[in-house]
Amino acid sequence: GAVVSQHPSWVICKSGTSVKIECRSLDFQATTMFWYRQFPKQSLMLMATSNEGSKATYEQGVEKDKFLINHASLTLSTLTVTSAHPEDSSFYICSAREQGNTEAFFGQGTRLTVV
Amino acid sequence: AQSVTQLDSQVPVFEEAPVELRCNYSSSVSVYLFWYVQYPNQGLQLLLKYLSGSTLVKGINGFEAEFNKSQTSFHLRKPSVHISDTAEYFCAVRENTGGFKTIFGAGTRLFVKA
Numbered sequence: 017g018a019v020v021s022q023h024p025s026w027v028i029c030k031s032g033t034s035v036k037i038e039c040r041s042l043d044f045q046a047t048t049m050f051w052y053r054q055f056p057k058q059s060l061m062l063m064a065t066s067n068e069g070s071k072a073t074y075e076q077g078v079e080k081d082k083f084l085i086n087h088a089s090l091t092l093s094t095l096t097v098t099s100a101h102p103e104d105s106s107f108y109i110c111s112a113r114e115q116g117n118t119e120a121f122f123g124q125g126t127r128l129t130v131v
Numbered sequence: 132a133q134s135v136t137q138l139d140s141q142v143p144v145f146e147e148a149p150v151e152l153r154c155n156y157s158s159s160v161s162v163y164l165f166w167y168v169q170y171p172n173q174g175l176q177l178l179l180k181y182l183s184g185s186t187l188v189k190g191i192n193g194f195e196a197e198f199n200k201s202q203t204s205f206h207l208r209k210p211s212v213h214i215s216d217t218a219e220y221f222c223a224v225r226e227n228t229g230g231f232k233t234i235f236g237a238g239t240r241l242f243v244k245a
Contacts, residue, residue, distance in 0.1 A: 044237070048231055059221060060235045062177075109174055113231055118163065118182055120231060124174040 017087035020112050022123035029100055029130055037095045037126045045090035050099030050120065051083075054107040066093055100130040106109045133158035133224050137236035144216055145244050152207040152239045154222030164205040165223040166196055166235070175221065181205060192216070217243045 019042040029035045039049055048067050052060040064080075066072035066087035074080045082104075084096040093112070097104055107127050113120040138153040156162065163182050167175040179190025186198040196207045205222060222236040 020174075026172075050231070050233070053174065057238075057240075059237045062232065062234075065232065107172075111175075111233075119177065119180065121177075122167075122175040125172070127172060 017064055018042075018112075018114070018117075018121045020046075020110065020121045020123040022108075022110055022126050024126060025124060026127040028130070029128070031101055032099055034096055034098045035100055035128060037097075037108055037110075037128070039093045039095070039112065039123050041091045041112045041114075041121075042091070044112075044114045044117075047090065047115040048113050048120075049087055049093040050111045051085060051093075051095050052109045052111070054109060054125075056107075061131070063095075078114060097128065102130045104128065105130045133162060133226055133234050135222050135224050135234055135236035137222050138184060139239050140237065141240045141242065143242045143244060144212055147211050149210050150185070150208065150212050150216075150241065151212060152220050152222075152241065154205045154236060155196045156203050156205065156222075158203075158224060158226060161227040163225045163227055164196075166194070166205070166207050167221045167223060167235075168192075169219045169221065169238075171218075178207070182229065190210075193197050201214065212243045213240070214243050214245060 021040045023038045051063045063078045064072040064074045072085035087093040104111040111120040111122045136155045139157045144150045165180045166178040179188045181198045189195045219238045
């Protein structure tokens with residue numbers, strides 16, 4: 017099956033700093049990537065959808081200036097949490113799909129802890 | 132807009148017993164339906180999906196689900212669970228309109244006891 021890799025798998029950062037999370041499709045070209053946020057013991061909430069070469073489409077209530085998404089190539093999308101605060105601590109998961117494929121594949125997630 | 136309701140937040144069950152995790156959805160258009168499993172601190176793994184055709188779908192690890200359009204349900208079943216099935220299970224729906232926005236249910240924690 018298709019493989020999506022996220023890096024890092026966990027990160028701890030200081031309040032006020034920025035953190036970048038990478039999402040890579042290893043064996044297919046991801047025309048669309050999705051970023052989700054998951055709070056403890058809760059479901060996944062879609063944050064944004066990004067198409068390669070285009071600006072990301074953010075869900076209502078998600079601050080686009082705080083959560084910067086870049087999808088500059090067909091195999092890489094990045095999520096940058098800017099000026100992180102403790103309330104941004106969460107599990108962030110990406111998924112990616114190839115054009116023509118009905119299924120999107122998930123990365124293993126990144127646990128962000130802001131101290 | 133579509134929505135997904137997982138009726139049970141937790142399901143405790145003894146090993147080798149059968150289990151059913153319930154999922155209901157609502158949508159004004161036809162949908163694709165999915166079940167995912169998540170182990171602690173990991174991403175999601177697809178168990179099975181319904182796109183079209185036979186309403187009984189078989190997935191990995193002995194799981195199966197049945198799509199019931201009249202009841203707008205997609206319940207997940209396994210005839211005999213193992214300790215290793217302990218995990219969080221998410222039902223998800225995506226509208227069959229070309230978009231790929233997937234909505235997830237709140238999740239059901241399956242806890243298998245020895």
